[in-house]
Amino acid sequence: MKKKILINDKVTVLAGKDRGKIGTVKKVDAKKGNLVVENVNKVKRHTRGNPQAGQQGGIQDQDAPVNISNVAIMCTSCTKPTRIGYHITGDGKKLRFCKKCQEYID
Ligand SMILES: [Zn+2]
Known part of the structure; x- marks a missing residue:
C-alpha cells in the first residue's frame, strides 16, 4: 500500500x-x-561564502x-501515529481521516 x-x-x-x-x-x-x-x-x-551576497561561509x-x-x-486529533483512510465526498473530493479516531486530517 x-x-x-x-x-x-x-x-x-x-x-x-x-x-x-x-x-x-x-x-x-x-x-x-x-x-x-x-x-x-x-x-x-x-x-x-559569497561576500557579495552577504553570505557567510561555514x-x-x-x-x-x-x-x-x-x-x-x-493524527493531529489523537496525536498518535496512525493509518489514513479516505472518504470520498459527494462532489468527488478525497478527504483523509485517521483510522484511530476517525477525525479528518485535512
Ligand atoms: Zn486520530
Whole structure:
C-alpha cells in the first residue's frame, strides 16, 4: 500500500537516529519516495561564502531527506501515529481521516 504524505503533514520518525521525533513535512519527492521533515535527519553542510551576497561561509545545518517508509503520519486529533483512510465526498473530493479516531486530517 502506498502512503500518502503531503507537505505540512505531521509525521513521526520510525527508524534511524531520529526515531521518535515529530516534525512537519517540508518537501515530498514522490518519485524517490523521500521526504524532508523539519528538524529530522539534520546534516552539517559546508558552504562557501559569497561576500557579495552577504553570505557567510561555514557549516550549516540542513535537513536531509528520509525515506517515506521510515515515517508514519501523525493524527493531529489523537496525536498518535496512525493509518489514513479516505472518504470520498459527494462532489468527488478525497478527504483523509485517521483510522484511530476517525477525525479528518485535512
Ligand atoms: Zn486520530
